[in-house]
Amino acid sequence: MPGLSMRRCSGQARVLTMALLLAVPGVFGVRHAHAGLFDDEEARRQIRDISTKTNERLDTFAKGQIELANQIQALREENSRLRGQVETLIYELDAARKRQQDFYVDLDGRLRKLEPQAAPSTEAKPADEGKPPLDTPPRKAASDPAAETREYEVALNLFRANKLKEAAAAFEAFARAHPDSNLTPSAQYWLGNVHYSMRDCKKAIDAHRVVASKWPTHAKAPDALLNLATCQQELADAKGAKMTLETLVAKYPDSAAATTARQRLKK
Known part of the structure; x- marks a missing residue:
């Protein structure tokens, strides 16, 4: 029966192998x-x-x-x-600026009322003295203070009304027509302020420089120098402005403009 056993074992091996093969997938x-x-x-x-x-x-x-x-x-x-x-x-x-302008214009008018006005001479002269000698140059026409004041007031009122171009022309005309008038320094000063109001600092400097150099003893000369320094500062000329302020303090130490100049120099 050994052969039968071997066949059974071989069959069981085949079945097991088939089972394994089926299980692996x-x-x-x-x-x-x-x-x-x-x-x-x-x-x-x-x-x-x-x-x-x-x-x-x-x-x-x-x-x-x-x-x-x-x-x-x-x-x-x-x-x-x-x-x-x-x-x-x-x-x-x-x-x-307008209030300050009105204030200074009003102050200018008040100060002028306190200034002595030149009056024409009323003394009688001999008939032969009324005629100048033949070799004497002709005299200038006598000035009319009242007429000059009216012209000056016209220009000042134009400035007060903020008619700047008209005011500039009026002040320039006054200075040309009345170079020896006691109002001409003030007219030149206000001309500088008019140019400054029109933002033309170069012309303002020229006008104020005339006041300071031609009428150094006038009451507006210190203010003219102060305004000149302001214009120089706005034109970025710091060195020139400093020199002008120092000149103002040196020449007019007791003026109100000098007090302002000292304050600016400290900055």
């Missing part, structure tokens, strides 16, 4: 299924991470855009507020 299939499931889950996780990071970046960008827009709006409002303040300051400065 199943095992491999399960492994592949698990591997596929793992790959899909990892991909979904990475996609979620990318989506989360992208959303966070978009949120940060959106917040930055909103903050930038708010800052721009705030700057616009600040700019508008500052523009309003500048316009207000310009208006107040113009008003203050």
